[in-house]
Amino acid sequence: MEVHVQPRTRSKMFCGCAVGQLGDPPNSNVCEVCLGMPGTLPVINKAAVEACLKTALALNCEIPRHTKFDRKNYMYPDLPKGYQISQYDLPMSISGYLELDGRRVRVRRVHLEEDTGKLIHAGDKLHQARESFVDLNRAGVPLMEIVTEPDLRSADEARDYAVALRTLLRTIGASEAEMEKGQLRAEPNISLRRAGTEELGVKTELKNINSFRALHRAISFEVARQTEVLESGGKVLQETRGWSDAEQRTFSQRSKEFAEDYRYFPEPDLPPLEIDAAWIEDLRRALPELPGARRGRLVSQYALPAADAVLIAADRDLADLFEAAVAAGAEAKPVANWIIGEVAPTGKIPTPEHLAELVKLVTSGNVTRDQAREVLLESVETGLSPTKIVAEHGYAQVSDESTLQDEVEAVMAANPRAVEDYRAGKKQALGALMAELRKRTPQANPKVASELLLRLLG
Amino acid sequence: MTNLTELTIREAAKQLRLHSFSAAELVTAHIDQIEKLDRRVKAFLRFTPELWEKQAEEADARINNGDMGPLVGIPMAVKDVLCVRGVETTAGSQILRGFKPPYTGTAVSRLFDAGAVMLGVTNCDEFAMGSSTENSGYHPTHNPWDLDRVPGGSSGGSAAAVASGEAMIALGTDTGGSIRQPAALCGVVGMKPTYGRVSRYGLIAFASSLDQIGPFTRSVEDAAIVLEAMAGHDPLDATSSNRPNDVLRDLETGVKGMRLGVPREYYHVEGIEPAVKAAVDKAITSFRNAGAEIVDVTLPHTDYGLAAYYIIAPAECSSNLARFDGVRYGMSVDDAQNITEAYMRTRRKGFGTEVRRRVMLGTYALSSGYYDAYYLKAQKVRTLIKRDFDLAFEKCDAIISATSPTVAFPIGSKTQDPLSMYLCDVLTLGGNLAGLPGISVPCGMSEDLLPIGLQIMAPQWREDVALRVARAYEVASGVKAEVAPVV
Numbered sequence: 016m017e018v019h020v021q022p023r024t025r026s027k028m029f030c031g032c033a034v035g036q037l038g039d040p041p042n043s044n045v046c047e048v049c050l051g052m053p054g055t056l057p058v059i060n061k062a063a064v065e066a067c068l069k070t071a072l073a074l075n076c077e078i079p080r081h082t083k084f085d086r087k088n089y090m091y092p093d094l095p096k097g098y099q100i101s102q103y104d105l106p107m108s109i110s111g112y113l114e115l116d117g118r119r120v121r122v123r124r125v126h127l128e129e130d131t132g133k134l135i136h137a138g139d140k141l142h143q144a145r146e147s148f149v150d151l152n153r154a155g156v157p158l159m160e161i162v163t164e165p166d167l168r169s170a171d172e173a174r175d176y177a178v179a180l181r182t183l184l185r186t187i188g189a190s191e192a193e194m195e196k197g198q199l200r201a202e203p204n205i206s207l208r209r210a211g212t213e214e215l216g217v218k219t220e221l222k223n224i225n226s227f228r229a230l231h232r233a234i235s236f237e238v239a240r241q242t243e244v245l246e247s248g249g250k251v252l253q254e255t256r257g258w259s260d261a262e263q264r265t266f267s268q269r270s271k272e273f274a275e276d277y278r279y280f281p282e283p284d285l286p287p288l289e290i291d292a293a294w295i296e297d298l299r300r301a302l303p304e305l306p307g308a309r310r311g312r313l314v315s316q317y318a319l320p321a322a323d324a325v326l327i328a329a330d331r332d333l334a335d336l337f338e339a340a341v342a343a344g345a346e347a348k349p350v351a352n353w354i355i356g357e358v359a360p361t362g363k364i365p366t367p368e369h370l371a372e373l374v375k376l377v378t379s380g381n382v383t384r385d386q387a388r389e390v391l392l393e394s395v396e397t398g399l400s401p402t403k404i405v406a407e408h409g410y411a412q413v414s415d416e417s418t419l420q421d422e423v424e425a426v427m428a429a430n431p432r433a434v435e436d437y438r439a440g441k442k443q444a445l446g447a448l449m450a451e452l453r454k455r456t457p458q459a460n461p462k463v464a465s466e467l468l469l470r471l472l473g
Numbered sequence: 474m475t476n477l478t479e480l481t482i483r484e485a486a487k488q489l490r491l492h493s494f495s496a497a498e499l500v501t502a503h504i505d506q507i508e509k510l511d512r513r514v515k516a517f518l519r520f521t522p523e524l525w526e527k528q529a530e531e532a533d534a535r536i537n538n539g540d541m542g543p544l545v546g547i548p549m550a551v552k553d554v555l556c557v558r559g560v561e562t563t564a565g566s567q568i569l570r571g572f573k574p575p576y577t578g579t580a581v582s583r584l585f586d587a588g589a590v591m592l593g594v595t596n597c598d599e600f601a602m603g604s605s606t607e608n609s610g611y612h613p614t615h616n617p618w619d620l621d622r623v624p625g626g627s628s629g630g631s632a633a634a635v636a637s638g639e640a641m642i643a644l645g646t647d648t649g650g651s652i653r654q655p656a657a658l659c660g661v662v663g664m665k666p667t668y669g670r671v672s673r674y675g676l677i678a679f680a681s682s683l684d685q686i687g688p689f690t691r692s693v694e695d696a697a698i699v700l701e702a703m704a705g706h707d708p709l710d711a712t713s714s715n716r717p718n719d720v721l722r723d724l725e726t727g728v729k730g731m732r733l734g735v736p737r738e739y740y741h742v743e744g745i746e747p748a749v750k751a752a753v754d755k756a757i758t759s760f761r762n763a764g765a766e767i768v769d770v771t772l773p774h775t776d777y778g779l780a781a782y783y784i785i786a787p788a789e790c791s792s793n794l795a796r797f798d799g800v801r802y803g804m805s806v807d808d809a810q811n812i813t814e815a816y817m818r819t820r821r822k823g824f825g826t827e828v829r830r831r832v833m834l835g836t837y838a839l840s841s842g843y844y845d846a847y848y849l850k851a852q853k854v855r856t857l858i859k860r861d862f863d864l865a866f867e868k869c870d871a872i873i874s875a876t877s878p879t880v881a882f883p884i885g886s887k888t889q890d891p892l893s894m895y896l897c898d899v900l901t902l903g904g905n906l907a908g909l910p911g912i913s914v915p916c917g918m919s920e921d922l923l924p925i926g927l928q929i930m931a932p933q934w935r936e937d938v939a940l941r942v943a944r945a946y947e948v949a950s951g952v953k954a955e956v957a958p959v960v
Contacts, residue, residue, distance in 0.1 A: 047576050051796045053569065053677040054556040054578055058711050088792050088839070090816055097795020149800065278839035280848060283681035283789055285711050 016173060017220075018161045018180060020190045021130075021198040022066030028129040028157035029057030029100065037196055041135075041150035049155035051095025056284050059084075063127055063157035065298065066189040067107050068290070070159055071125045072299050073187045076111030083287040084127075088278040092149050093132040101128035101160075103279040105287075113163075113179060114307045120176055121164040130156040159190075165206075165215060170234035174227050177201050178329070182306045186331045194226055201230050205237045207245060216241070217251040221265060224258050233258040237265050309334055317347040326355050333359060339367030345374040357388060363395040373401040381405070382412050386457060414460040416467060422456045423467050437472055445469070477502035478638035479956045482695040485641065486543045489536050496532035496546030500525050500590050503548040507592070507639045510959050515614050516624075516633040516640075518553055520593035521560055528590040535588055543698050545588030550595045550640035552631050555581050555686065556675040557591065564677040565599040565627075567610040568823025569803040578675010579710065580644065580686045580703040587702040592640055595630030599825045600794065601651055601679040603627050604897035607888055608827045615884070616659060617957035618923055622881040625655030625897070628689070632659040635689040636924075638956040642699055643689040648679050649782055650876075650901025652687045653913035657876035657926020660915045661954045662943070663689045664696045665901075667933050668908035669714040671700075672707030678793040680786040681712075683905040691954035693914060693944040697721050700936060716934045723937060728945040729764030733757075734869030738775040739900050745878040748919035753875050756916050756927050756946060760873070763949040770865040770872065774857045775903060781858070782902045783895060784838050784851035790828075791835030797823065830891065859907045866932045871942045874900055876913040876926035900928060910936045914943045915954050 027034055030048035048055040071078055085103035106126035112119040132154035137146040161180065167173045181199055184192040192199040206218035221237060224230050236258075241251050256265040281287075304312070306328045313324035313334070327334050333354055340350045353374055358364055365373070373391055376382045382390065382405055390401045390408075397404075413419060427434050430451055436444040445468070452464055477499055480488070488494060494502075504525070511517055525548075532546035551557060554564045556574035563569035577585070585591070598608035606614040606629025614629045616622040617637035624633040628645030632655035635643045645652040647665035656663025664687045671686045678684060688699035697720040706715035735757065740750075757767055799805030799819035806822060809815035824832070838847035865872060877897060887894045904911040909930050916927035927946065931939035947953060 047574070050801060052556075052574065052576070052802070053562070053564065053572070053796070054554075054574065054673075054675045055576075056674050056710050056712075058709060086792050088795060090795055090798060092798075092800050092812060095796060095801065097798060098792050276841045278792070278836065278841070278844075280788060280792070280839055280844075283712075284678075 016163045016167055016176060016204065017202040018177065019200040019202070020070070020159045020161060020184060020192060022063050022070075022157050022159055022190050023188065024060055024062040024066065024157055026060055026062075027155040028060050028063055028127070029155055032155065034156050035152050039152055041148070042152060044152045045154070049095065050151060051097070057100060057282070059285060059288070060157060064107070064288070066157075067125060067127045067159050068295060068298055069187050069302065070161070070184065070189045071108030071111065072295070072302060073183050073189070073305055074108075074111035074113055074122045074125060074161070076108035076122060076125055078108045078290060078295055079105065080292070081105060081287055081289055082107050084282040084285045085279045086282050089275065091131070092147070093134050093151075093154070095132065095151060095154055099129060099131065100282055100285070102126035113176065113183065115172070115176055115179055120166045123162045123164050125159055125161050128158050128160060130154065130158050165204075167203075170231045170238065173201075173203055173234050174231040177230055178227055179306070182329045186306055187302055197225075200224070203230065203234055205234060205241065206251070207238070207241050216245070217253050219251065219253070219265075220255045222255055222257050222268065225260070229258055229260055232263060233265060236263070240265065303331070306331075313337070317341060317351075319347060319351055323351045323355060326359070327351060330359070332364060336364060336367055336370065340370040340374070343368050343371035345371035346378060349374045349378055353391075357391055361392070363392060365391060365395050369394045369401055376401055376405060380412060380414065380460065383457065383459075383461060385453070386412070412460050413456070413458050414463050416463060419456070419459055419464055419467055420471075422459065423452065423464065423471055426452045426455060427471065434472065445472075478506045478641075480641065481692040482543055482547055482641065482690070482698050483692070485547060486545070489546050490541070495529075496536065496590065497529040499546055500529045500548050500592070503592060503638075503640060506637070510617070510637050511639060513615060513620055514617050514633050514637050514639070514959060515612055516595055516630045516637065517550065517593045518563070518565075518596050518611055518630065519561055521557075521591050524557075524560070524591045528585070528588075532588050532590060540588070542588050544584065544702055547589050548592050548641045549584060549589040550592050550631055550634040550643040551581060552628050552643070552645050553594045553597050554601055554646055554677045554679075555644055556677065557581055557594075560594065562594065562677070563610070564601070565597045565609045565611065566823065566825070566828070567804060568797045568820070572803045574675075576675065579672035579707045581675060583703050584644075584699070589642070595628070595634055595643060597630055598627035598651075599828050600677070600790065601627040601646055601648055601684075602790070602827050602831055604650070604654055604894050605882070605884075605887065606630060606655070607884065608825055610825055613884055616881045617959045618660060619881060619921075620959070622883050622923070623658070625658035625877070625881065627651040627655075628663075629655045629659075631689050632656050632661055632663065635659070635661045635691060636954075636957045637959055641691070642695060644686060645689055646676055646679075646684055646686050647901075647905065648683045648685075648786060649905050650898040652689065653901050653911055653926065653928055654877045654897055656689055656913040657928075658881040658924060660918075660924025660926075660957065661689050661691055662693055662696050662912065662914050663687065664700060664912040664936075664939075665904060665910065666700060666704065666936055667910045668905075669712050670716075670718065670910070670934070670936065671703045672705075672710040672713045674707055674709040678789075680789040681793060682789060683782075683786060685905075691956070693912070693940055693947050694721075694724060696912065696943075697724055697940045714934075718936060720937045720940050723941050724944050726941055727763060727948070728760055728942055730766070731871070731942065732766045732768050732869040733760055733942065734768050734770035734865055734872045736770050736772045736775070736865065736872060736874060738772050739872075739874035742875075742878055742899060744896060745875060746880060746919070748880065749875045749878060749925050752917040752925040753873075753927065756873065756950065759949040760946065763945055765945075768869050770868050772858070772861040772865060772903065774854060774861050777854045778858055778903050778906060779895060779899055781851040781854035782898070782906060783834070784847050785855065785906075787831040787835030788838045788848050788851075789835065791832045791839065794824075794828070794832055799823075827891070855906045858903055862903070862907045862909060862930075862932075870931070871938050872930040873942070874928050874930075876900060876928040880919045880923035880925060904930050908933055910934075910939045912939045912943045914946055915952050916946070916950070917952055
């Protein structure tokens with residue numbers, strides 16, 4: 016799998032232009048350098064190198080002392096210089112791995128390069144277009160290329176790898192890694208292998224994949240397609256295939272049977288880099304706890320079930336919230352439940368203190384779950400503490416039987432049909448009555464209320 | 474009355490302060506000289522009246538405010554490979570016809586800041602590929618000493634402009650000898666600094682690992698002054714350096730006690746003309762008389778230098794010139810049916826024969842299957858050549874030789890034979906491969922009054938040594954750059 020990731024930098028790889036955003040006006044983030052004007056020269060962006068080194072460290076890579084940039088020569092209108100500055104035989108880092116469900120996915124290399132521009136064709140397809148426009152906003156944007164060994168064996172594994180990689184990149188702050196923004200682009204190379212043999216078949220490379228779901232579907236499709244080709248006695252062609260989200264299939268883009276000769280040679284405008292060992296050590300020390308390690312710790316330190324730990328450790332913000340809320344005095348498992356059940360899906364993140372308070376209010380029986388959900392949202396929106404919100408709304412849970420008896424009787428009086436049904440043996444009518452009661456008296460303690468209802472129904 | 478077009482920077486600076494004449498008058502004198510001669514010399518491709526008017530005015534204001542900078546008001550010509558904002562810059566090529574850079578390169582910009590006044594853009598071989606300026610996409614330039622002969626190249630326009638008094642100083646670029654060789658053939662001073670001394674930002678690249686910007690002047694001291702103003706690290710060029718460059722301090726110290734190396738491979742180089750050899754011998758004698766010790770040194774890999782150079786330079790050029798595709802600037806055929814055809818026809822039409830030849834050579838040398846045998850091997854030779862110089866400099870402080878094996882040759886005499894043209898650089902390209910500073914100073918004339926150049930090379934970052942030796946030669950020999958009597 017090849018993954019291209021845009022490291023978090025303010026400026027481009029070799030000039031001072033802003034990296035910009037999707038939707039910026041065409042050719043608005045450009046200068047003479049990234050336009051490939053005659054006489055211009057590249058200068059290496061230190062922040063990009065740093066992001067790449069951090070990524071390499073987080074992926075357990077070796078970082079050779081010497082690295083250099085090379086020119087990859089080919090002509091295309093989206094490539095202003097007629098070559099892309101990339102890294103060929105001395106990449107920034109080599110030989111790492113990413114731990115995935117206890118298995119190591121080997122990482123062959125992580126290197127730095129520059130992105131190309133974008134062509135916009137007037138018309139659907141290149142060969143039918145009457146006009147083509149060149150937008151060089153992306154030209155020169157830094158990219159890290161992360162390449163694995165052929166260690167991923169299914170669409171599931173490939174997707175899990177990509178997700179884990181995104182988590183890792185976000186955790187260490189190397190990239191926002193948002194797929195929809197083109198900050199993380201996965202290009203799986205797929206080949207089949209006859210069971211029991213070692214040799215991999217001819218591979219195809221998939222492009223234009225813009226979500227994890229598309230990644231999974233594209234690989235599944237391609238595996239099925241190649242299987243069918245091989246089983247019907249055909250040959251898989253070495254080619255680049257695009258993924259069409261609309262048609263949910265891959266299609267041939269470019270044959271790779273005759274490998275293009277990129278005439279790589281060392282970029283003479285950039286002296287070779289010698290990476291300072293002390294810099295690497297500083298970066299290593301400054302790395303936050305990585306998702307894999309944190310997952311393990313969440314299980315051992317807080318006795319969380321592994322499934323909860325995986326979900327929480329996958330997001331650095333959630334994991335931080337969890338640990339801080341527990342530190343603020345709440346019980347671990349309920350905190351985890353609230354984070355997984357309420358915080359993660361809504362994306363509304365409370366302060367750890369507020370979350371801890373809320374969990375305590377629920378576990379001590381002072382508010383119902385339904386009420387607590389409301390309180391949580393309100394707390395995030397207003398910044399008020401849950402205790403204060405509960406007091407203001409009179410949300411406190413009512414468990415007193417004599418108070419509840421009036422309410423229960425009122426519900427029974429208002430729903431004679433359901434009462435009759437229940438007494439006639441339709442036990443499910445109980446649920447309808449409880450729902451009515453919750454609507455009428457949200458603060459009612461559900462346990463006390465249902466016991467009371469059962470008793471009154473006889 | 475002093476002839477304003479025969480002054481050195483030092484003399485002009487002094488007179489400007491004494492108000493003997495104004496910067497505007499100094500510029501006008503040079504424009505008059507251009508009007509008088511350049512129809513025949515053809516050193517310039519274009520003129521920049523808006524710039525010279527504005528810059529001369531600014532210079533006079535600075536002088537009146539007591540600015541003592543030596544370059545304030547000095548008329549300068551700029552080789553057509555150095556980008557100047559808004560000034561058509563074409564690298565001597567039709568493919569860039571009409572191209573006006575949106576920015577000014579660092580070296581030119583530093584000279585502008587120092588007060589130099591730009592007169593115009595000088596002719597050169599297309600993309601600096603050539604040794605005679607005959608490969609210009611516009612017209613050849615003529616040697617001011619003999620209009621039927623070439624001025625050398627590739628910076629022939631700059632050399633001829635300074636030699637004819639059309640400019641007091643000029644900028645050139647040197648990839649294999651393109652400053653030093655035309656300086657020799659035109660009888661002026663030309664210097665290639667250490668690779669990395671002057672920022673290449675704004676220099677339209679021929680071969681990135683070899684190109685360096687340098688000055689043409691009519692005295693060694695002037696070369697030091699211009700170099701000092703241009704030199705130093707530039708955040709826009711990762712290969713530029715801030716090493717010390719105190720070139721004026723010891724300029725007059727002389728060569729007494731210095732060891733000057735004469736490489737036997739250069740001294741006995743094939744095809745060296747007797748007049749050139751005699752001039753070098755005479756120079757050796759005057760150095761000896763000035764107290765230098767002359768030592769025999771060897772550069773054993775010299776024979777492989779030319780071959781290595783003609784792999785590395787074309788390889789880099791094949792990549793550097795890929796951007797001239799007609800998509801963003803310069804010439805573009807407008808009736809192509811598809812992008813590949815547009816590329817091919819634009820480049821076939823826009824590039825001249827020599828450029829196409831080198832792009833093809835370089836593309837071949839970098840191709841898979843040939844890379845190791847050509848490019849990689851050439852890089853290894855380059856390392857050996859560097860080591861040759863390192864070892865030689867253990868025995869001597871500077872190396873002296875002829876700059877060019879021959880004097881200026883007749884226009885058209887080598888154009889049909891690229892190899893004989895390539896041999897023009899045999900004594901200079903080693904300095905580019907090793908990244909060394911080198912200077913060519915006038916060292917007499919042949920019998921038919923054609924200038925001969927003496928080359929002085931020094932270890933990396935020791936421009937001070939090269940300039941000091943060159944200055945000592947100027948003093949000891951009494952040979953000075955003269956303005957050619959164009960007839």
